[in-house]
Amino acid sequence: MRLAKLPGESTRGFLERLRDAVLLRISPAFRERRRLEKMVGPTGVWKALERYQVGCLKALGLRPQHHLLDIGCGPLQGGIPLIRYLDTGRYAGIDIRPESIAEAHRQVRKAKLQAREPFLAVSETFGRDELGERTFDFFWTSQLLYHLDDDLAEMCFTQVAARMRPGARLIGDFIPTDGPSERRSDNWQGFTFFHRPFSFFEDLATRHGMHMLRHGKLRQFGYPVRKTYSLSDNELLEFRKK
Ligand SMILES: C[S@@+](CC[C@H](N)C(=O)[O-])C[C@H]1O[C@@H](n2cnc3c(N)ncnc32)[C@H](O)[C@@H]1O
Incomplete structure (x- = not known):
């Protein structure tokens, strides 16, 4: 070597x-x-990102009895500790990539959490075709929103709005820019990066009958800060129905 x-x-x-x-x-x-x-992104920080995902949601009010939908759940970096934390049958994870969901099933078996009955599904429609009548208190989009183009962001909010229980919140991070929305040429495993102004999400929220709260940068919620992990500068947003 x-x-x-x-x-x-x-x-x-x-x-x-x-x-x-x-x-x-x-x-x-x-x-x-x-x-x-x-399969997720940053390397060398698995445990720190597990802690960040659960810590962030708890800090924003997640409790064991809540029903949570993890959109773009990947191989369950946040999903495994969330399944442990939530009551039985309260965690659902969806992802567009079959390999993510296959890995998610493997991780559930490895952690011996099948008895917690997590619902896992491949979905290209943010759950429209897979989730039946399910509704949720929390929608978690960790490291996902900046991969969605305008149409996908619209579809995501449509599906979330249709499944919100009273008082439900959608929480997720995005890459901020002071200018207009910008599609970057770089990609991660075939997914494009979109940098957005706050107004993009404010408008999206308004169209779907929601209001938007700003929670600050991910680093404030324990997202690891390293020179190479600029995602700690992502902004965290919360959306609730008006
Ligand atoms: C950067 S990874 C983040 C994984 C996980 N949310 C986390 O933070 O540990 C982005 C994930 O979103 C999934 N994804 C991308 N576009 C999606 C879409 N339109 N619908 C559902 N999942 C999507 C990818 O397959 C990938 O697993």
Whole structure:
């Protein structure tokens, strides 16, 4: 194995890369963790992101008796601790990618949480075709909203609005910009990034009979802050029916 410091790379960054390269070679557990992390995004912060997801929702009022829909749930980084926290049958997770949901089922079995009866489904319609008559108190869109184009964002809000119990909230983060909405050419696993002004979500909320609350940056809720994880600067929003 040959690794050299890259131009402009800090010593700390190089040492982390070196450590990861060694662990990837010698530790099956590390390889497995890395495989899962790549299905979500940032690497090296799985536990911190688990804590962030549950801590954030609890801080905003989630209680064990609430019904929660995790939209874009991925391989259940937040889902597993949420299933543990919520009462039986209260967690539902949907994702557009079949491989995410297959992995989610695996993670539930691995954590021996089948008795908590989480509902998991592949959905291209934000649950329209899969969730039947289910309604929810919390809708969680972690690291998802900035991958939705205008039409998908509209569909997401339509589905959420139709399934809101009295007092329900939709909570999620987005990448802010001071300018107009902007589609970035970079993508993550085929998903585009959209940077949005606050007004994009204010307008969306108004069209769906909701009002919007700003909760500040993700770092205030424990999202890990690293030079490479600028998502900690994402803004957290809450939407409720008027
Ligand atoms: C960055 S990952 C975040 C996963 C998870 N929410 C978390 O924070 O740990 C984005 C997830 O959203 C899913 N996704 C993207 N577009 C979607 C859509 N239109 N409907 C449902 N899921 C979607 C992806 O498959 C992926 O699992």
